[in-house]
Amino acid sequence: MSTGIVHIGVGGFHRAHQAMVVDDLRALGLADGWAICGVGVLPGDRRMRDVLRQQGFRYTLVLKHPDGRQSAREITSITDYLFAPDDPQAVIEAMASPQTRIVSLTITEGGYHVDRATGQFDATDARIVADLVPEAVPQTAFGLITEALRRRRERGVIPFTVLSCDNIQGNGEVCRRMLSAFATLKDPELGAWIGTAVCFPNSMVDRITPATTDADRTAIAARFGVDDAWPVVAEPFFQWVIEDDFPAGRPPFEAAGVQMVTDVEPYELMKLRLLNASHQGLCYFGRLCGYHFVHEAAQDPLIARLLRRYMDSEATPTLHPVPGVDLDRYKDTLIERFANPHVRDTIARLCADSSDRIPTWLLPVVRHQLATGGPVRLSAAIVASWARYTEGVDEKGEPIDVVDRLRDRVMAHATRQRDTPLAFLHQRDLFGDLASNARFTADYLWALDSLIRRGAQATLADL
Numbered sequence: 001m002s003t004g005i006v007h008i009g010v011g012g013f014h015r016a017h018q019a020m021v022v023d024d025l026r027a028l029g030l031a032d033g034w035a036i037c038g039v040g041v042l043p044g045d046r047r048m049r050d051v052l053r054q055q056g057f058r059y060t061l062v063l064k065h066p067d068g069r070q071s072a073r074e075i076t077s078i079t080d081y082l083f084a085p086d087d088p089q090a091v092i093e094a095m096a097s098p099q100t101r102i103v104s105l106t107i108t109e110g111g112y113h114v115d116r117a118t119g120q121f122d123a124t125d126a127r128i129v130a131d132l133v134p135e136a137v138p139q140t141a142f143g144l145i146t147e148a149l150r151r152r153r154e155r156g157v158i159p160f161t162v163l164s165c166d167n168i169q170g171n172g173e174v175c176r177r178m179l180s181a182f183a184t185l186k187d188p189e190l191g192a193w194i195g196t197a198v199c200f201p202n203s204m205v206d207r208i209t210p211a212t213t214d215a216d217r218t219a220i221a222a223r224f225g226v227d228d229a230w231p232v233v234a235e236p237f238f239q240w241v242i243e244d245d246f247p248a249g250r251p252p253f254e255a256a257g258v259q260m261v262t263d264v265e266p267y268e269l270m271k272l273r274l275l276n277a278s279h280q281g282l283c284y285f286g287r288l289c290g291y292h293f294v295h296e297a298a299q300d301p302l303i304a305r306l307l308r309r310y311m312d313s314e315a316t317p318t319l320h321p322v323p324g325v326d327l328d329r330y331k332d333t334l335i336e337r338f339a340n341p342h343v344r345d346t347i348a349r350l351c352a353d354s355s356d357r358i359p360t361w362l363l364p365v366v367r368h369q370l371a372t373g374g375p376v377r378l379s380a381a382i383v384a385s386w387a388r389y390t391e392g393v394d395e396k397g398e399p400i401d402v403v404d405r406l407r408d409r410v411m412a413h414a415t416r417q418r419d420t421p422l423a424f425l426h427q428r429d430l431f432g433d434l435a436s437n438a439r440f441t442a443d444y445l446w447a448l449d450s451l452i453r454r455g456a457q458a459t460l461a462d463l
């Protein structure tokens with residue numbers, strides 16, 4: 001079945017965002033055959049394949065407003081799903097098909113294999129190593145895409161556009177560099193061709209989408225009479241800004257409210273440094289204060305004050321003017337969105353994989369401010385709150401389950417900070433040379449000491 005779009009990483013976010021846009025176009029009669037073939041690459045995606053197949057690939061999207069209103073709709077834009085571990089050739093052929101014009105991705109920050117210390121491609125991941133063996137059947141997103149592009153090139157078919165929808169600054173450009181570096185290791189000529197002939201538009205994506213819970217399933221069945229094994233719940237806010245660079249063709253996204261632009265950078269800096277970095281500002285302080293839901297932390301006046309002051313005094317000076325956006329209003333809206341009690345986003349979701357998030361969202365703000373003489377006190381406190389959180393015990397002595405692909409290492413450094421206060425910053429691949437920056441470390445050491453001796457609330461009060 002031809003769909004035009006193959007999407008790798010069908011999680012909650014894709015189903016609340018891109019799939020809704022394509023569904024809107026279908027409802028408007030503007031889809032002109034465009035639909036989505038989902039692809040799962042990781043073993044854990046088997047369940048999504050089974051549920052979607054069982055439900056004819058349909059599912060329910062529930063939007064929860066701050067005032068308690070809810071709306072439910074059925075999304076029908078995903079019309080097929082392929083599970084790569086069972087049949088990688090089917091995935092490759094779906095992407096190699098001339099009918100496929102876009103391969104889109106939500107494979108998380110980790111899916112791009114960026115070496116933090118160098119910014120270059122990290123070829124050490126075991127599955128990447130396996131994919132690099134000549135004649136190996138690909139297992140990774142990069143392996144599958146590279147082989148599909150190789151076949152298209154060999155068959156004289158125009159390359160598809162690769163559309164990254166992950167929360168990474170310059171997501172398209174990062175994808176181009178990493179994918180072509182991977183392909184170069186397999187075949188230098190192919191790698192060079194991917195780096196030049198394939199388009200990778202950057203995009204900014206936004207809609208807070210927590211993981212679906214059993215409570216969601218039960219509540220949706222009771223409220224809407226819908227029996228859905230894997231519905232998705234999200235906030236009503238939606239934004240998608242994409243660079244318009246789709247030589248193989250694209251759906252009329254703008255008809256469904258997507259902003260098509262020539263340069264996405266101002267939008268993505270605004271979103272990543274205000275929304276995503278603030279999420280990190282909220283989650284460690286929030287967990288140390290004993291909160292488990294994002295709205296509980298966002299409704300704490302001291303946490304809300306920290307976020308607003310971080311946004312105003314540290315993040316905003318690093319942004320470019322954003323066409324058509326009132327930044328003050330945008331920042332107000334963020335606090336309102338975080339405080340929406342019905343979305344029930346969890347602090348645990350925001351704390352996961354922090355070693356991917358802090359270096360990509362918060363530390364660029366710190367570096368900019370250090371270079372221009374601006375303040376870093378609040379950013380340093382947020383880093384210190386991560387370090388304190390990573391000790392793995394909260395202020396009531398209860399264990400914290402630190403979920404991070406670098407878990408053992410980050411926890412080992414956090415444990416050492418009781419004797420060596422800068423120990424956490426001595427992870428050069430995460431922090432570079434920040435441990436030797438006197439201005440940053442003065443603020444960091446004050447916050448860490450205060451967090452350890454006096455706790456999160458007292459620290460917040462004095463920030």
Ligand SMILES: NC(=O)c1ccc[n+]([C@@H]2O[C@H](COP(=O)([O-])OP(=O)(O)OC[C@H]3O[C@@H](n4cnc5c(N)ncnc54)[C@H](O)[C@@H]3O)[C@@H](O)[C@H]2O)c1
Pocket residue numbers: 008009010011012013014040041042044045106107108109110111112141165166167168205206207208209210211
């Ligand atoms: N949830 C949100 O609020 C939100 C909002 C904006 C952007 N995003 C972006 O979407 C991504 C996914 O979020 P989600 O909420 O859908 O998460 P999720 O856990 O529901 O789904 C993640 C999907 O990515 C796949 N994946 C993970 N690592 C992979 C890898 N190395 N290779 C291939 N596939 C991989 C998983 O198998 C799964 O299908 C985020 O990391 C972020 O970049 C999420």
Ligand SMILES: O=P(O)(O)OC[C@@H](O)[C@@H](O)[C@H](O)[C@H](O)CO
Pocket residue numbers: 109167205206207208209275276279349350353357
């Ligand atoms: O999904 P991640 O890991 O990139 O980031 C966690 C959250 O900050 C993120 O999912 C936000 O909820 C989202 O970016 C809102 O659009």
